[in-house]
Amino acid sequence: MPEIETERLAADRSGLDRAAALLAAGGLVAIPTETVYGLAVDATDDAAVARLYQAKGRPSFNPLIVHVAGLDEARALVEMPPDAERLAEAFWPGALTLVLPLRPASGISPLVTAGLETLAVRVPAHPLAQGLLRRTGPLAAPSANPSGQVSPTSAAHVLDGLSGRIAAVVDGGPCAVGVESTIVGFLPDPVLLRAGGLPVEALEACLGAPLPIGGEAGQPISPGQLASHYAPKGAVRLNATAAEPGETMLGFGDVAGDLTLSASGDLVEAAASLFARLHEMNDMGADRIAVAPIPETGLGRAINDRLRRAAAPR
Template sequence: MADILDTGTQAQEALERATEALGRGVPVAIPTETVYGLAADATNPQAITRIYEMKGRPRFNPLISHMADLAMAETHAVFDPLSRKLAEAFWPGPLTLVVPVRPESTIHPLTRAGLDTVAIRVPTGIANRLIAVFGRPLAAPSANTSGRISPTTAQHVAADFGERLELVLDAGPARVGLESTILKVENGMVRLLRPGGLDAAEIERLTGMPLARPEKTGTAIEAPGMLASHYAPAAPVRLGATGVRPGEALIRFGGQPLPGEERAALVLDLSPAGDLAEAAANLFGYMKRADAAGTSSIAFSPVPETGLGEAINDRLRRAAAPRG
């Protein structure tokens, strides 16, 4: 089993051990404000190969390169004025920008899945400090087996990877609980490649223009999180539930009981108060609890599509999609 180091009481040891492991090309699980990531040196092809192998992730699915700040990011990518405006407003934070890679960038093509663009984010907290100490960008997809539920605690990570992982840095539950929002600026417009922990309305207020949204899933993979089936528990997922079948797990929203829930194997409420930020933070953890209960299926009551509900529903649709 991986060593788990508390980044509050063991911060210096955590940074030193993580830096040493990353220098050897060994992936390390790190906390971010979105979810826990499986981090490795984005410039080292052997380290990136280990990420793909550990996750069982298809290599056409690019990885996000995490930077310490915008200055580091600009040594690897070209920022147009609108992308820079977004970065200055929302970094560090749950925003990823897909921008053209500089020819001289040391980020390995494996990290970018061979694309001429690179997905970049600047995280907060101990992850940010680690990148600054390490001095190179870290590729850090979610620290879970590919396609499964993303981890929001160190314990989720350790339970998934077990002895395959050397070190986990533990900063407690992820504050946001959803992966980052991914944007790409093209022809003066801002395209939403993946809804996430940054509310689309905040982006639109900053830019003064509506986000261009993809017409459907399953289009060309330009960024992480675009696979049609993703974030999935082992149990089948049923969306839009207005009642509960015997033996199902129910994950509801807004404190509204559903007919038949007395026959449910488990009942959880993402936010009894109807708070979408609370619902986002609880989503993956509750999915894991329901899945661990061994139920026949997991039913979700409707969640509003407004605000962070757009990202929550995106994850639910991908969790419920047919699996390859």
């Protein structure tokens, strides 16, 4: 696709007004959320959604998340069973995506759902995302990076990967959560489709029951299910307690490294820094990356999910 000049918009009213105007004209605009930066387009505009897939190099069978301003806006797009209402009321706005039956008159482009009869929908908590959604209506917004590469948690990360391919990025500073949203689908009972920025334990406490894992086989039924994803340029080796010759070490807790996710072993800090550290590994030219063990609890489940996909064969 031909290169265009990518604007860097301020985190203020004029920046949001400009972003809304670009989106209304079919443009692609990267926006901050509390999880990662998303690449937003009008979710009802077929041509804009097609350009999004092209800009990211994303396979068209991989569905997108639609962001809306609130629960009422979500209800207009999808059918919400009682358990979905319970989760939405407890955790929206926030780092939770729900995959639900799409209403026939939703107006959402079929490219967004990859031809499925369900829609992934989220209400982001970031004030800039909220301000933009109140101006625009539903926005389809996968992570603002070339498909399969490390997700962006700053405007600089977005520009490193997509400058010249998108209209603008709204610079809202670093993302607080740092990993993508947790995704729960209803088949028809709730299942975990992707671990993310909302710990599974909190969802299970709200539902009063364990949340089984589902949807990993065959065609993706939600975003974030491709086996190889979130990958840095270098090969990744997991659960390493020390670097081998030629490796760059990414530490955690007592396992020191060239860089660390959290020297104190804090999973919240580790999640917030994960993608930034992987971007730094790219900048260092790391060909082989060893990653310290991460506990499989709380946000550790989301961190390990991203690391396993980063380490998968490409």
